[in-house]
Amino acid sequence: MSDRSLSPAWLASWTEGVSRILTAMTGEFEVRYGFPPGTNEVRPADHDDQVAARRLAQVTPVPADLVTFYDSIGDVT
Numbered sequence: 352m353s354d355r356s357l358s359p360a361w362l363a364s365w366t367e368g369v370s371r372i373l374t375a376m377t378g379e380f381e382v383r384y385g386f387p388p389g390t391n392e393v394r395p396a397d398h399d400d401q402v403a404a405r406r407l408a409q410v411t412p413v414p415a416d417l418v419t420f421y422d423s424i425g426d427v428t
Contacts, residue, residue, distance in 0.1 A: 356415060356416055356419070357416040357419045357420060357423075358419070359419060359422070359423050362419070362420065362423040362424060363395075363423065365393075366393045366395060366423075366424065369393050370392065370393055373391045373392060373393075376388075376391070377391050390428045391428065392426070392427075392428050393424060393426070393427050393428075394424070394425040394426040394427075394428070395423065395424065395425055396421065396422055396423055396424055396425040397425055400421065400422070400425040401422050403421070404418050404421035404422040405418070405422065407421065
């Protein structure tokens with residue numbers, strides 16, 4: 352197990368990298384397979400997501416990295 356914690360900057364970089372890969376993978380998906388790829392994205396957390404992440408941290412003992420993740424990433428679809 353790593354002793355390093357997640358940072359918002361690392362998660363932003365991860366989101367950017369995954370988004371680039373998803374764009375490349377789905378760019379010609381419909382042409383190749385005959386149907387659309389559907390939603391494939393990593394959505395950064397919006398204000399409501401961040402409020403919920405911070406509230407979670409206040410009401411239950413949850414690992415700090417999980418709160419950081421929820422505070423940075425809204426959805427992975």
